[in-house]
Amino acid sequence: MGDHLLEVNNLKTHFRTERGKVTAVDGISFHVDRGEVLAIVGESGCGKSVTAQSILRLFEEKGVTSYDGEINFEGKNLLKISDSEMRKIRGNDISMIFQDPLSSLNPVFTIGDQIMEPIMLHQKLSKKEAYERAIEMLKLIGIPAPEQRVHEYPHQISGGMRQRVMIAIALACQPKLLIADEPTTALDVTIQSQILELIDSLRQKLDMGIMLITHDLGVVAQHCTRVAVMYLGEVVEEGDVESLFENPLHPYTQGLISSIPQLFGNRNKKLSIIKGMVPSLNEIPKGCRFAPRCPFADAKCMNEKPELETLDHNKRIKCWHHQTIKGAVSNAT
Amino acid sequence: MQHEALKLDSDHGNGSYGTAAFEARPIIGNAREKLLDIKGIKKYFPVKNTIGVTKKYVKAVDDVTFHLYEGETYGLVGESGCGKSTLGRTILRLTDPTDGEVFFGGTDIFKLSNSEFRKQRQNLQMVFQDPYSSLNPRKRIGDSIAEPMVIHNIGTSQERMERVFDILEKVGLHADTYYRFPHEFSGGQRQRIGLARALVVNPKLVICDEPVSALDVSIQSQIINLLEDLQEEFGLTYLFVAHDLSVVRHISDRIGVMYLGKMVEEAETDELFANPLHPYTKALLSSIPHPNPKIKQEKIILKGEIPSPINPPSGCNFHTRCPLATDICKQAVPKRVEKRPGHFVACHLAE
Numbered sequence: 211m212g213d214h215l216l217e218v219n220n221l222k223t224h225f226r227t228e229r230g231k232v233t234a235v236d237g238i239s240f241h242v243d244r245g246e247v248l249a250i251v252g253e254s255g256c257g258k259s260v261t262a263q264s265i266l267r268l269f270e271e272k273g274v275t276s277y278d279g280e281i282n283f284e285g286k287n288l289l290k291i292s293d294s295e296m297r298k299i300r301g302n303d304i305s306m307i308f309q310d311p312l313s314s315l316n317p318v319f320t321i322g323d324q325i326m327e328p329i330m331l332h333q334k335l336s337k338k339e340a341y342e343r344a345i346e347m348l349k350l351i352g353i354p355a356p357e358q359r360v361h362e363y364p365h366q367i368s369g370g371m372r373q374r375v376m377i378a379i380a381l382a383c384q385p386k387l388l389i390a391d392e393p394t395t396a397l398d399v400t401i402q403s404q405i406l407e408l409i410d411s412l413r414q415k416l417d418m419g420i421m422l423i424t425h426d427l428g429v430v431a432q433h434c435t436r437v438a439v440m441y442l443g444e445v446v447e448e449g450d451v452e453s454l455f456e457n458p459l460h461p462y463t464q465g466l467i468s469s470i471p472q473l474f475g476n477r478n479k480k481l482s483i484i485k486g487m488v489p490s491l492n493e494i495p496k497g498c499r500f501a502p503r504c505p506f507a508d509a510k511c512m513n514e515k516p517e518l519e520t521l522d523h524n525k526r527i528k529c530w531h532h533q534t535i536k537g538a539v540s541n542a543t
Numbered sequence: 544m545q546h547e548a549l550k551l552d553s554d555h556g557n558g559s560y561g562t563a564a565f566e567a568r569p570i571i572g573n574a575r576e577k578l579l580d581i582k583g584i585k586k587y588f589p590v591k592n593t594i595g596v597t598k599k600y601v602k603a604v605d606d607v608t609f610h611l612y613e614g615e616t617y618g619l620v621g622e623s624g625c626g627k628s629t630l631g632r633t634i635l636r637l638t639d640p641t642d643g644e645v646f647f648g649g650t651d652i653f654k655l656s657n658s659e660f661r662k663q664r665q666n667l668q669m670v671f672q673d674p675y676s677s678l679n680p681r682k683r684i685g686d687s688i689a690e691p692m693v694i695h696n697i698g699t700s701q702e703r704m705e706r707v708f709d710i711l712e713k714v715g716l717h718a719d720t721y722y723r724f725p726h727e728f729s730g731g732q733r734q735r736i737g738l739a740r741a742l743v744v745n746p747k748l749v750i751c752d753e754p755v756s757a758l759d760v761s762i763q764s765q766i767i768n769l770l771e772d773l774q775e776e777f778g779l780t781y782l783f784v785a786h787d788l789s790v791v792r793h794i795s796d797r798i799g800v801m802y803l804g805k806m807v808e809e810a811e812t813d814e815l816f817a818n819p820l821h822p823y824t825k826a827l828l829s830s831i832p833h834p835n836p837k838i839k840q841e842k843i844i845l846k847g848e849i850p851s852p853i854n855p856p857s858g859c860n861f862h863t864r865c866p867l868a869t870d871i872c873k874q875a876v877p878k879r880v881e882k883r884p885g886h887f888v889a890c891h892l893a894e
C-alpha cells in the first residue's frame with residue numbers, strides 16, 4: 211500500500227441523466243507503478259475512457275457528476291484535493307493523450323504555442339526557454355524541421371504528426387504518469403507502430419508509468435506489462451499480459467481473445483463470437499453483469515453478484531465459475 | 544430462399560439482365576470464371592487554383608488492373624488515402640472514372656449510358672463503413688430495405704414486403720425491425736441492415752467498404768461470420784475493402800495491396816502472408832501488433848508518412864519511404880510483373 215504511483219480504490223463515477231443516475235464506472239480498483247504499462251481493455255461503453263478522465267477529474271460539472279472511492283497518486287487522494295491543487299497536477303505530473311488529435315488541439319494557436327503553454331504554466335520557464343524546450347520536444351518525437359513546424363497550425367500537418375504533437379504536449383513537463391486513451395486507433399498501422407515505439411522509448415527514458423486504454427489486443431500483447439479487462443463499468447479480470455493471453459480465466463476475456471481473426475495458422479475456421487451485445491447502463495443485469503451473454507452462466511450467475519477475487523501471481527478475477535471454466539476454452543493465441 | 548430470389552428476378556421487367564450477363568464465358572488457361580475484369584482504371588480529382596483553373600490532379604487511383612473471380616472474396620488493403628475506397632466507388636460508378644475499362648459479363652460498364660448502367664446496379668451492390676449515415680433517419684427500416692426493389696421495379700408491394708421479411712431473417716434481425724427507425728439500432732445491427740439492403744435485389748457482387756471497422760471486436764466477429772454465411776448461401780462475390788489485415792486475411796481468398804493510388808502487390812492470401820515480395824507489403828505485415836505476447840516481432844519501421852497524391856514521388860512512388868530504394872526506383876515506374884503463379888508485384892527489386 212502506498213508505494214504504487216497510482217492506486218485507484220473502489221472508484222465510482224456517477225452521472226445524472228434524464229433517465230436517472232447512471233454509474234458508468236462502478237467500483238473499480240487497480241494500480242500503476244513507475245515504468246510499467248497497464249492496459250485497460252474493453253468494448254465501447256465499458257467505462258474505460260470514463261475511468262481515465264475521472265483520474266484527471268475532467269468531469270467537474272457540479273450536480274451532474276459525482277465520484278466515490280479513492281484515487282491515490284503519490285499518496286494524495288485526488289478526489290479530496292482542491293481545484294487549484296488539481297490544476298497543478300493536471301498536465302504536469304499526470305498528462306493525457308486523447309484519441310482524436312484534431313479535436314483536442316486548438317486550431318487558432320500554433321503547435322509551438324500549445325507545447326509551450328504547459329511548460330510556462332507549470333515549470334515557470336521564460337518564453338524563450340519554453341520555446342527551446344518545445345523545439346527539443348519536437349525533435350524528440352521525430353518531427354523533421356522542428357524550427358519551421360513550431361510555427362505551423364494543426365490543420366497544416368498530417369494525422370500522424372498531430373498525434374505526435376499531442377504526445378509532445380503531454381510529455382513537455384515530463385509527467386510521472388501518462389494516460390493514453392486510444393492513442394493510435396485513428397492511425398494507420400505503419401504510423402501506429404512508429405508512435406508506439408516512440409511512447410515505449412520515452413517510457414524507458416523518463417521512467418513513466420503509463421495507462422494505455424485500447425481495444426486492440428495486438429497492441430496490448432506487444433506493448434503492455436499488465437492488463438485490466440473491463441465490462442460494463444467493472445474490472446472483470448486483471449493480470450500480467452502473458453498469463454492473461456495464455457490462460458484467460460473470465461469467459462468475457464476468453465471470448466474477446468478468440469473472436470479476433472488470427473494472423474497465423476488456420477484462417478478457414480469460423481470465428482467464435484460472444485452472443486448478443488453490451489446492455490445499456492440503464493439496464494444492468496442483476497447478478498453477474500456478463501451473465502446474459504455468457505455461455506457458462508447458470509442460475510447463480512443470474513442472481514448473485516460475484517466479487518473480484520485475488521488469485522496467485524497478482525491475478526484478479528470476477529466470476530463464480532472461473533475454476534471450472536479454466537481451460538474449457540483455450541484456443542487463445 | 545434462392546428459389547424465391549430467382550423468381551423475383553424474373554418478375555423484373557428486364558429480368559434477362561440477371562441471367563444473360565452470366566452465361567459461361569470460359570477463360571482460356573484458367574478454370575475459374577472472371578466476374579469482373581478491371582483494366583487500367585484511373586480516377587483523378589482536379590485541384591482548382593484560386594481562379595478556378597485546373598492545373599493539378601489528385602491521382603487517387605492510378606492505372607489499377609485486376610479481376611475478380613466468381614464466388615471469391617478479394618481483399619483490398621492499404622493505408623488511409625491510398626485510394627482503396629475510391630477504387631471501390633469508381634468500379635460502381637459512384638464517382639465518374641477518369642479512364643479504364645471494367646468488364647462485367649462481357650460488357651464494359653464504363654461505356655454504358657447512365658440509364659443502361661442503372662439496370663446493372665442490381666447486380667453490383669455496396670455496403671458502406673458507416674451504416675448510420677447511409678440510412679435515411681426518417682424512413683422505416685423496411686422501406687429503406689425495399690427501396691432498391693422499388694427502383695428496379697421488382698415485384699408487387701406485397702412481394703417486396705415478404706422479400707424484406709425474408710432477408711431480415713437471413714441477416715439475423717427480428718421481423719419487427721421492419722417498422723423501426725435507424726436510431727433505434729446499435730452499430731452491429733445497422734450493419735446487418737446495410738447488408739440486407741444490398742442483398743435484397745439478389746446481386747452478384749457486393750463491394751464492402753470497411754464494413755466492420757467501426758464495430759467492437761465481439762460484434763465484428765458476428766458480422767464477419769454473417770458475411771461468410773451469406774456468401775455461401777447466395778454465391779456472392781465480395782470486394783472487401785479494409786485496413787485491418789487480420790480481418791482481411793481471415794475473409795479473403797486473394798488480396799491486393801495498394802499504396803498511393805497504385806496496386807503494388809497481389810496474390811492469394813496464404814501466398815501473400817508467407818511470401819510478401821514488395822517492401823511495402825513486408826513493412827505493413829510486420830507492423831501489425833501480434834496478439835501473442837510471447838512472439839516478439841521484428842518490426843520494419845517505415846520512415847516518414849504517405850506523400851501527397853497531388854505530387855507523388857517520381858519513379859516508384861514508394862521510394863521515399865522504402866528501406867531498399869536505389870537509383871532506378873527514383874527514375875523508372877516499376878511494371879506489374881507476375882513473379883510466381885498468381886502473384887503480381889510492382890517493384891524493381893522484387894526477386
